[in-house]
Ligand SMILES: Nc1ncnc2c1ncn2[C@@H]1O[C@H](COP(=O)(O)OP(=O)(O)O)[C@@H](O)[C@H]1O
């Protein structure tokens with residue numbers, strides 16, 4: 458029983474770190490993703506193509522690789538005292554912002570031109586058209602893919618253990634090694650399952666809320 | 673004085689000339705129908721009149737004031753364009769209702785946003801909103817939609833949606849209504865419910881330009897018919913002339929091809 462308590466406490470410590478990565482990533486990657494998506498739709502080529510290239514690179518390479526680059530790269534280049542947690546946040550935010558950007562772009566581009574035109578002929582300003590007409594329709598359309606990204610992010614936080622961030626998986630591994638037992642790994646899985654379960658419930662609720670209209 | 677004058681409008685997309693020197697004018701209260709085969713430039717003409725498209729050359733004159741001039745080098749700000757668009761009500765072939773808003777919300781959205789620009793808005797907000805809502809209900813009822821105020825577009829038939837769209841345009845009290853094939857997306861048996869609403873507007877002396885393929889309707893409702901062919905006005909006249917004594921070969925061909 459004492460061992461169980463010990464493992465539980467250790468995993469809860471990890472949970473705190475995991476939630477911190479999760480929350481900080483969302484907090485920064487969502488707005489950054491919106492900016493990147495607007496950039497990728499810009500009519501100015503000098504904005505559009507560099508951003509498209511960035512999205513291509515970030516989505517075309519493993520997050521694990523990006524973590525290592527941001528975590529260990531600065532040290533190799535002679536930058537001292539790079540905080541590993543900061544490196545993790547930079548890598549996650551950049552990575553997720555690019556995925557969010559593509560989801561935003563898909564959502565925005567899926568709104569028929571007629572919606573913008575109907576707003577324009579009714580004398581709405583561009584800002585009013587976006588906030589009063591387009592935005593909610595975009596949100597409704599991107600809720601399902603966003604839900605998937607949120608779930609992926611929960612599980613991706615475990616990658617941070619590769620550069621010595623003590624999140625859930627790292628703690629599970631530590632317990633496994635120090636106590637020579639396997640079950641903390643399965644136990645850590647329960648933590649992810651519960652987190653993903655909560656996220657799924659929240660997204661189902663939002664989807665239901667927006668189900669009052671079709672189209 | 674003419675309420676609207678269209679002078680030498682030209683418009684190309686890439687290399688294709690879609691409008692080649694189109695001119696006409698209309699009086700207040702007049703109903704003009706534009707007929708012509710698909711691709712002849714009818715939609716583009718309507719869109720050039722209310723700034724959804726920018727003509728390359730020509731002028732649009734409203735009540736004697738030049739509101740668009742293709743020769744003007746200075747670009748109009750989006751605020752100027754917005755102001756000018758408010759002179760026109762536009763009804764799309766595909767309705768373009770806002771799906772997240774109920775019928776009445778679709779109708780009151782723009783008037784309420786516009787009311788915020790009124791100097792007395794802060795003091796009389798409640799009254800202004802109540803007035804806008806009462807007006808919306810009046811419009812929807814007169815279009816036969818008194819039981820549909822709170823229905824969402826997805827809960828309405830095409831004919832009902834288009835009637836809501838007409839009310840939405842009317843709610844801003846435009847000077848001129850522009851209709852782009854308002855019944856083309858509808859099943860034949862429900863086109864009449866929409867045409868009836870447009871007819872009642874004509875009876876109230878609303879100034880209107882109606883692009884339509886409904887020849888019988890055009891004939892009965894219009895003061896004048898414009899026949900467009902390949903980007904030009906090929907023939908123009910009162911309905912009797914156009915339908916019983918067409919002059920140009922193209923109009924004769926066109927009329928023999930459409931159901932009356
Ligand atoms: N945005 C556009 N870009 C390129 N070509 C267009 C565009 N809009 C219309 N056209 C072309 O202009 C011509 C006239 O179109 P339109 O005004 O829609 O005709 P109508 O309404 O009489 O059927 C068509 O050949 C059409 O393909």
Ligand SMILES: [Mg+2]
Nearest residue numbers: 714715716853
């Ligand atoms: Mg057309």
